[in-house]
Amino acid sequence: MAKSTKKIRPPSSSGSVSFERLAHFMICLSIVLFALYAGSSFFIPIAFGLFFSLMLKPVCHQFECNLSSRIISVVLTLITAGMVVFGVLVFFINQIREILTEADDIFAGLQETVYEWAEYGGHRFGLSGRDVEQYIDEAITSVSDRPLGILSTGLSTSGVLLANFSLVMIYTFFFLLYRTPIKNFLLGQLQRENQEEGLQTLTEVQQVAKNYLGGMGLVMLILGTLNSIGLFAIGIDYYLIWGFLAAILGVIPYIGTAIGGLLPFIFAIATTETIWQPLAVIVLYITVQFIEGNFITPKVLGNSVKINALAAIISVLIGSIFWGIAGVILAIPLLAMVRIILTHIEPLRPVALLLSDDLYKESGKFLKEFNEPRYRLSNIFSGRSSLSLLPRRRTTTKPPKRVGHADPQVVADPESD
Template sequence: MKKATSRRETSTISFQRLAHFLICLSIVLYALYSGRAFFIPITYGIFFALMLQPVCRRFDDLFSSRILSVLLTLFTASAIVIGVIFFFFNQVQAILTEADDIYAGLQETLYEWAEYGGDRFGLTGEEVETYIDQAITSVSSEPLGIVSTGLSTSGVLLANFSLVMIYTFFFLLYRTAVKNFVLGQLSDDDQTEGLQTLNEVQQVAKSYLGGMGLVMLILGILNSLGLFAIGLDYYLVWGFLAAVLGIIPYIGTVIGGMLPFLFAVATTESLWQPILVIVLYVTVQFIEGNLITPKVLGGSVKINALAAIISVIIGSFFWGIAGIILAIPLLAMIRIILTHIEPLRPVALLMSDDLYEQSEQFVTTFNQSKYRISNIFSGRSSLALTPRKRLAGKVKQQVGDTDTEVIADSKPN
């Protein structure tokens, strides 16, 4: 009788824990969706601060003032971004001066192609022209529509760029205090593991920034060389525009290839150049997906394709293009955190890029009670970090350092 009562009590506790978890999760998701005007800039601020922290450390070694170091870091990053924007602005402005001629050329070429095909299907010239006018409007507006929609959904980020910079400034300035606050919420046994987790999360952000920059540079060079060989005008802007848009998973590559294809259709009289543009971008995309990105980013992100696609869809639902851009690096950081929480390690493996090779671990290594998620809701396990040794005195001292002491310390923080 006592055992039955105990089981009922355990079941009640489990149900209550699960209900509380679902309620809290619903509140968090609703807050992220309805409060995206607040969360998008602050998330980008955190992400930029993590990425720029190594640069800020370099300036910390040169100057005794952290404020000066942070300002120089933001100035350096802003100069690079403004330089890229200035380059594209000048090139796009030159293309827009020919917009009427480009549109007329696109319309004329498509008329010729459609009339040739229309004769085969018994369509009149008037029907073909009507269809082409509708097709041009749809095809030419689709990539621009996607871009404009993305800019509007992530308009909080773009319109409040100064707010993002302010967040980044203060996160860099108070990074020691924030780190100490996070570690202070953990027990002494968990603080070493917590410090390691924070370092790994920052490493992911830094590697993603450098990796994406290198990937975009390689793609821009490959695209530009290919378009130059094809004989397309403005090959630099088309090549590097596609590389920059590649930061938007899946969608960016399609847009980046569609724009130079339409430009080739509008400005060239031969059919082989537009076809070669398609062949070029498909080839470069294949090389990027199978060689460049796995080699450059594979070691830092370590997210399998299924998890990446799901995260991109969820990110687009909550935050639009801003969420799509952040989805993969944020998921990589979440995976790092989950690997340091014992009951959730199987979930981290479920996101990992070596899921296929390590699938047996679910019935071997993780086939234990402590790794079952249900234990979290039954009260048999906690979300404490994997037990490690207590913090050594030197690390404890580092945790308690003030900003001034950290700047004077030669060790990174």
């Protein structure tokens, strides 16, 4: 009889990476990124609908406490939110319409003021009046077109959202209506021993989104009030529109603040006859932004985001590439939600710390607590580690509650949805 030979595979090293797994991951990641980019018109309304539903959930819960029907509660919630949004839009449209009626006078005043400043400086450097005028015409066109161009691009991109506003409201309605079965579906995809930890993860994600959106609304209200009071004291016309426009643009990190301060500065140059008022506008916005960054935002938002500056800048840039202004607005809260999920997955906890604002203070963890094989990313692609939720540490011997099917705890308490 012929002896059967059995092939013996050489043992793989502990840190070896399976290129097949890595290739599969890269292919799946490329497909997901391409789908998000190509299907932006489809995913953006869904993303905003999800965030609006998380923001409006406390309001809906208040209606549900007094009404027996969830459908009626959701409808009343959307009507209340719609009235607030409609009132804000009417205010801004009326104010902007008044400014546009004076656009020619504003531009003429801007040109005249800059001519005076430039001629005064040009004579000191030996430039002729014609050279100064030519240079000023080019500079005014460039300076006025640049912020207005960025603003018009943002408004046109946001127009996609406004055009699909009804679709966003439909998504928001169904997310609020079906939030319990959606959450139970997500928990049902986990192993039974991980469902309690999954419930905790979803609760934290919901809390982050709700706190961020609600906190940003309060921050914009405070900033708009401070900006408007300061512009009124300086003597700038239309102080309400400039003050609250800067506050709303502040939702766009880094860029929005600069544009929000540049527009009233240009308006002050065009409509005032003194040099101290435009300079006072700059001082006002720098002061308000300093107060906002060091006192208002940390007190209002607290630890709801916990994203370091580097991760925030990169996420904003990536969001702008994929979804434009909508991506810039959603980048930071989405990254904050991703960070929460990563903290509950053991091999990815170092990545969560890499995104956290505690990165500098807790940098020693990478070579101490996380300096073990189970925390290395190479183990994920070598098949030695799984992306499962961390098991919850229990202080009692009672068996865990099952959430897999129709868990009474999840369904009965509307606030936990």
